[in-house]
Amino acid sequence: MSKTVKDAIETIPTDEINSISLSLVRSEILTKVIEYCKKHNSAQMSDVDLMDWDVEFANVHYTTLFDLVLSANYMNINCLLDLVCGKIADMIKGKTPGEIAKLFDIKDVSTYEEDN
Amino acid sequence: MLSELTDDIILNILWKIEDDPRDWARLSCVSTKLNSLIHDFCWKNKTSLIIPSQLLVSSSQDHSLHKLPFCCPGLVHAGILFNTADSPEENQHQQSITSSSSTPSCSLVQQSNECSTYWSLYDDLYHDTLYADSESNHQQEQEESKENTIRTGVVDVPPESKKIKVNGSLSSHLATGKWTLSREQGSKLLARQFRDDCLYVCDWPGCVHLEEKRKYRVFRGVFMNFKKTRVWKTVNDCSNRRKIDLPCAFCSCNHTWDLHSAFCLRRGFGYHDDGEPVVRAFVCDNGHVSGAWTDVPMYT
Numbered sequence: 001m002s003k004t005v006k007d008a009i010e011t012i013p014t015d016e017i018n019s020i021s022l023s024l025v026r027s028e029i030l031t032k033v034i035e036y037c038k039k040h041n042s043a044q045m046s047d048v049d050l051m052d053w054d055v056e057f058a059n060v061h062y063t064t065l066f067d068l069v070l071s072a073n074y075m076n077i078n079c080l081l082d083l084v085c086g087k088i089a090d091m092i093k094g095k096t097p098g099e100i101a102k103l104f105d106i107k108d109v110s111t112y113e114e115d116n
Numbered sequence: 117m118l119s120e121l122t123d124d125i126i127l128n129i130l131w132k133i134e135d136d137p138r139d140w141a142r143l144s145c146v147s148t149k150l151n152s153l154i155h156d157f158c159w160k161n162k163t164s165l166i167i168p169s170q171l172l173v174s175s176s177q178d179h180s181l182h183k184l185p186f187c188c189p190g191l192v193h194a195g196i197l198f199n200t201a202d203s204p205e206e207n208q209h210q211q212s213i214t215s216s217s218s219t220p221s222c223s224l225v226q227q228s229n230e231c232s233t234y235w236s237l238y239d240d241l242y243h244d245t246l247y248a249d250s251e252s253n254h255q256q257e258q259e260e261s262k263e264n265t266i267r268t269g270v271v272d273v274p275p276e277s278k279k280i281k282v283n284g285s286l287s288s289h290l291a292t293g294k295w296t297l298s299r300e301q302g303s304k305l306l307a308r309q310f311r312d313d314c315l316y317v318c319d320w321p322g323c324v325h326l327e328e329k330r331k332y333r334v335f336r337g338v339f340m341n342f343k344k345t346r347v348w349k350t351v352n353d354c355s356n357r358r359k360i361d362l363p364c365a366f367c368s369c370n371h372t373w374d375l376h377s378a379f380c381l382r383r384g385f386g387y388h389d390d391g392e393p394v395v396r397a398f399v400c401d402n403g404h405v406s407g408a409w410t411d412v413p414m415y416t
Binding site: 066069070073081082085086088089092093094095096097100101104106 | 120121122124125128129130132133136139142143145146147
C-alpha cells in the first residue's frame with residue numbers, strides 16, 4: 001500500500017533487505033499507519049463497515065492528524081492521505097479565520113511571515 | 117504546525133473545501149502562505165472554469181473578479197431598497213446600512229494587510245450579523261422620535277408597514293443559483309445600440325429573493341473593458357443626475373450609475389403598478405453591475 005516501501009523493496013537487492021529506513025515517521029504514528037494498512041488489505045470488512053472504521057480511525061487529536069498526513073505523504077499511501085486531508089478539511093469548514101489560526105497554531109501573522 | 121506541511125499537502129486539503137468559496141476566503145485571511153496558495157492556485161483554477169477566458173484575460177488585475185461570480189450584491193446594492201423618491205426615514209435607513217457596513221470591514225482589515233486588497237466573504241458575513249443588530253436599534257430610535265414629535269400636514273405611518281419585509285440578507289452574501297457568467301445574459305439586458313458592449317452577467321435566474329411585495333432575481337455582472345464601452349460614454353456624457361450614492365458591492369466605488377434612467381437597458385420592460393421598474397441595474401466606474409429582475413406584470 002505504501003509506494004515508498006514498494007519502491008524500496010524493488011530497488012534494494014532482495015538478499016540485502018533486512019530493514020527499510022523510515023526515518024521521518026515516528027514509531028507511534030507508524031503503528032497507526034500499519035494498523036490502517038492491515039485493515040484495508042484484509043478482505044474481511046464490507047465497504048460500509050470500512051468507511052465507518054475510517055471515520056473512527058481519523059477521529060484523533062489534530063496533532064496526530066498532522067503527523068499522520070505527513071507520514072502518509074512520505075510513505076506515499078494515497079488512500080490514507082486522502083482520508084486524513086479530508087478530516088482536516090472538515091475541521092476547517094465553517095470556521096472563522098481566528099478559529100483556524102488557533103487550530104493551525106498560527107499565533108501571529110507577522111511572526112509567520114518572518115519564518116517564511 | 118502549518119509550516120510543517122508541504123504545499124502539496126495544503127493544496128490537497130484546500131481542494132477538499134472548494135464547495136463553499138467562503139471557506140477559501142476565510143483561510144486566505146489567516147496567513148500569507150495560505151493567501152498565496154489560494155490566490156495562485158485555487159482561485160485561478162476555479163475562476164478559469166466559471167469565468168469566460170476573454171474576460172479573465174482582460175481583467176487579470178481585477179481581484180473583484182474573484183468575488184463577483186459567488187457574491188450576490190443583495191437588495192441594498194441591487195438598488196431595490198434605494199428609492200429616488202424616498203421618505204426621510206428610508207434615506208436614514210439607507211445611510212445606516214452603508215455606515216454600518218463600512219465600520220466592521222476596517223477592523224477586519226487590520227487583522228492582516230493582505231485582506232485590504234483581497235476580499236473576504238467573511239467580511240460580508242460579519243456585516244450581516246452586525247446589520248441585524250443595527251437595524252433593530254434604528255427601529256427603536258425611530259419609534260422613540262415619533263412619539264416625541266408631532267408633524268403637521270404629514271400622516272405618520274408606522275415604520276413596520278412602510279418597510280419592505282425582507283427574507284434573507286439585505287447586503288451582499290453568498291449567491292444561490294449558478295456561479296457562472298455569460299455574455300448571453302448580459303445581452304438580454306442591454307438596449308440594441310449597446311450590443312457591441314460585452315456585459316457578462318450571472319446565469320439565470322441569479323440569486324432569488326422572495327420578498328413580501330414580489331420576487332427579485334438579483335443578478336451581478338461586469339463589463340469587459342468598461343471605459344471603452346458605449347454604455348460608459350452614455351452615462352459619463354449625460355448629466356450627473358443619473359449618478360447615485362449607492363456603493364458598489366464589488367469594489368470601493370461609492371457611487372453607481374442607474375442604467376435604467378440612462379436608457380441603457382432594453383426597452384419595453386416597463387413598470388409595476390407601484391412605480392417600481394420591472395428591471396433595474398446599476399454600474400460603477402469599474403464596470404461592476406448589480407441589479408434585479410422581477411416578473412413582468414400580467415395586466416398592464
